[in-house]
Amino acid sequence: MRALAGVNVTIHRGEFIALVGANGSGKSTLARLCNGLLLPTEGTVRVAGRLTTEAGALAEIRRQVGVVWQDPDSQLVGATLEEDVAFGPANLGLAPAEIDVRVDQALRLVGLEGLRGRPVNSLSGGQKQLLAIAGVLAMAPDVLILDEATAMLHPAGREQVLGLAQRLALGQTMAVVVVTHHMDEAMAASRVIAMDTGRVVFDGPPTRLLAAGHLLDRIGLAEPPLVNIARGLREAGVDVPLIWRRVEDLAEHLCRLL
Ligand SMILES: Nc1ncnc2c1ncn2[C@@H]1O[C@H](COP(=O)(O)OP(=O)(O)O)[C@@H](O)[C@H]1O
Ligand SMILES: [Mg+2]
Numbered sequence: 001m002r003a004l005a006g007v008n009v010t011i012h013r014g015e016f017i018a019l020v021g022a023n024g025s026g027k028s029t030l031a032r033l034c035n036g037l038l039l040p041t042e043g044t045v046r047v048a049g050r051l052t053t054e055a056g057a058l059a060e061i062r063r064q065v066g067v068v069w070q071d072p073d074s075q076l077v078g079a080t081l082e083e084d085v086a087f088g089p090a091n092l093g094l095a096p097a098e099i100d101v102r103v104d105q106a107l108r109l110v111g112l113e114g115l116r117g118r119p120v121n122s123l124s125g126g127q128k129q130l131l132a133i134a135g136v137l138a139m140a141p142d143v144l145i146l147d148e149a150t151a152m153l154h155p156a157g158r159e160q161v162l163g164l165a166q167r168l169a170l171g172q173t174m175a176v177v178v179v180t181h182h183m184d185e186a187m188a189a190s191r192v193i194a195m196d197t198g199r200v201v202f203d204g205p206p207t208r209l210l211a212a213g214h215l216l217d218r219i220g221l222a223e224p225p226l227v228n229i230a231r232g233l234r235e236a237g238v239d240v241p242l243i244w245r246r247v248e249d250l251a252e253h254l255c256r257l258l
């Protein structure tokens with residue numbers, strides 16, 4: 001049984017990608033292949049031109065492709081926030097002053113700069129998730145993959161992480177891949193890659209995926225509730241765009257039509 005088959009994707013700096021698919025469709029397998037945690041038994045994976053199977057390439061590839069997993073506790077290593085974020089850069093052999101700058105910048109990016117000296121175990125689940133992201137950012141990755149990393153967060157925390165992911169991609173210094181089975185999290189992406197039983201069944205902008213008939217249904221993903229409402233309104237003859245991320249915006253649009 002193959003976990004992945006016929007997958008052929010290339011991603012570039014500045015792209016904000018949602019990798020979607022039902023549970024077991026192969027998303028995490030693809031993430032593991034991208035940073036060399038898993039090596040392909042067939043086919044190839046290249047990061048900045050280098051094969052993940054190339055002798056001696058893995059340490060650099062793991063720095064280039066940072067992955068944050070669903071469970072932050074499994075990736076936090078330091079006693080304090082500062083120690084935790086410093087762990088990766090210290091392993092790269094950076095000078096203390098440079099490590100300090102990286103820690104500062106990474107904590108600032110995720111909004112935890114005020115808690116720098118605090119113990120990690122005093123953080124909430126959502127804060128731990130942000131800290132795990134900071135730890136990866138401190139490595140200055142070229143690709144940031146968040147594998148269901150918003151799963152433990154409340155809606156505001158999810159919005160915060162997705163907003164951060166989008167800003168990081170817009171900064172053009174890295175590609176950001178948000179792995180999720182919630183289609184509403186894919187709406188802000190510039191490109192959606194959808195997987196079904198180990199294959200890529202769609203690669204394109206979110207509007208096109210939503211317009212693609214019953215594809216979502218077929219691969220076991222639910223249409224975002226707001227899109228579902230907008231679709232119903234359109235079928236009833238109301239002139240509204242199909243894609244909405246915030247209920248406030250849809251409500252405002254409808255009010256203007258009255
Ligand atoms: N190393 C592996 N070798 C073979 N099959 C695997 C391996 N890891 C996961 N799988 C299988 O691949 C499929 C995809 O798993 P996974 O990538 O975790 O899916 P997702 O992240 O989309 O939920 C599952 O059926 C899983 O059991
Ligand atoms: Mg997974």
